[in-house]
Amino acid sequence: MQALILAAGYATRLHPLTLDRAKPLLPIAGRPLIEHILDRALEIDRLRGLHVVTNSRFYPDFEAWAAGYDTPVPLTIWDDGTSTNADRLGAIGDVGWMIEASGLDEDLLLLAGDNLFDFSLRPLGRLFAKRGTAVGTYRIADPELVTRYSTVEVDASGRVTSYIEKPPHPTTDLVGISCYLLARAAVPRVAEYLATGGKPDAPGYLMEWLHTQIPVHAVEFSGLWFDVGDVASLTLADNIWRRRAGLPERDHYEL
Numbered sequence: 001m002q003a004l005i006l007a008a009g010y011a012t013r014l015h016p017l018t019l020d021r022a023k024p025l026l027p028i029a030g031r032p033l034i035e036h037i038l039d040r041a042l043e044i045d046r047l048r049g050l051h052v053v054t055n056s057r058f059y060p061d062f063e064a065w066a067a068g069y070d071t072p073v074p075l076t077i078w079d080d081g082t083s084t085n086a087d088r089l090g091a092i093g094d095v096g097w098m099i100e101a102s103g104l105d106e107d108l109l110l111l112a113g114d115n116l117f118d119f120s121l122r123p124l125g126r127l128f129a130k131r132g133t134a135v136g137t138y139r140i141a142d143p144e145l146v147t148r149y150s151t152v153e154v155d156a157s158g159r160v161t162s163y164i165e166k167p168p169h170p171t172t173d174l175v176g177i178s179c180y181l182l183a184r185a186a187v188p189r190v191a192e193y194l195a196t197g198g199k200p201d202a203p204g205y206l207m208e209w210l211h212t213q214i215p216v217h218a219v220e221f222s223g224l225w226f227d228v229g230d231v232a233s234l235t236l237a238d239n240i241w242r243r244r245a246g247l248p249e250r251d252h253y254e255l
Contacts, residue, residue, distance in 0.1 A: 001048060002106050003041045005034060006178070006203070007062070007113035008055045008094050010085040013230050017255065022058040023228065024113035025065060027255070029241035032065060033228065034113055036241070042072065044109055044125045044181075051102070052113070053078040053094045078102075090200030091178075096190045108187050110203065112178030112227075116237050119223035121179070127158070128181040131217040135160065135207055136179030138225050143170055149227075150176035150204035154218050160211040165204035176218075177225060178203050186214055 011018035017026065024034035038050060050073055054062050059079040066075050078098050082088050089097055095110060107128075109121075121136075128134045137152050146167070152174050153162035163176060180203070182190075189210060199205040210216060226237040231253060239249040 001044065001046045001109060002104060003044070003047055003050050003109040003111065004095065004098060005037060005041070005050070005052045005111050005113045006091050006094055007034065007052050007058075008080050008082065008088065009091075009114070010055075010057075010088065011114070012085055014234065017231070017234075017253070021255070022054060022061060022113075024052075025058075025061060026228075026234065028116060028238050029245045029247055033116060034065075035069065036116055037111055037113065038069075038071070040117065040119075040121045041109060041111060043121050045129075046107075047073060047109070048106070049073050050075045051078060051098060052076070053080055053098045055080055055088070056083045076102075091203045092190065092194065092198065092206045093200035095203075095206075096194045096200075099187060099190055104187060105184065106187075107184050108182045110178070110180040110182065112203065114228045115178050115225065116228055116241075117177075117221070117223065117225040119221045119225070123219050123221070124179065124181055127217055127219045128183070131158070131215070132183045133186045133210070133214060134181045134217050134219060135163075136177050137174050137218045137220045138177050139173050139220070139222075140175050141173060143173070146170040146173060146175055150202075150208065152176045152218055158217045158219070160207075160216045160218050163204070163208045163211045163216075165202055165208050174220065176204055176207060177221070177227075179221075180207065186210065189213060
């Protein structure tokens, strides 16, 4: 199994913090955000490699970070060849590009490089071992926030029966988060999805389509989860992790 961290966005909502630094490299409690994510990825059994896909603008920064990051499995940084927000490939576009560029033919763990969470991914791994392709879900109480994500409905066995990206009128508070385990046989489906005109942006669009093609099961996580998209969420997440690390909290996020 390989793990792919999506880190090729330009995080325009976080400017000026991200004008010269990729969002996943912003420090959370003194460590790059991406390292907190990789801590969790490394909990998955049979993981043989880590991959980070970024863009030409931030590729040198990720290479420099990777040179000093100690990991028990090989880590590869990929440059998707884009250089601006206007020519970005999109999250799913980057997945398809990396699969083709690497010739990947293994089970694949997909994680967003800006989703910070404190729960273990082991339940996802156990579900995957039992059922195959699996997605992570989370409860969000605010209906307005739910419209920004993907609603997920499941049957009694946990199989996904409905997956709707950015629903205008949510019927559930269960949302999909950017945490997926694709079985080896499902990996080529990414290229199929893109070839048939699928939207290359939010990963939820892939799962919205994929669950109609193959069985997909869901695990519900509890704990803390942040989709770090603006300064408010970044500051809140940083302070929670700073508190846990015994560091002083801050009124304003600063590099």
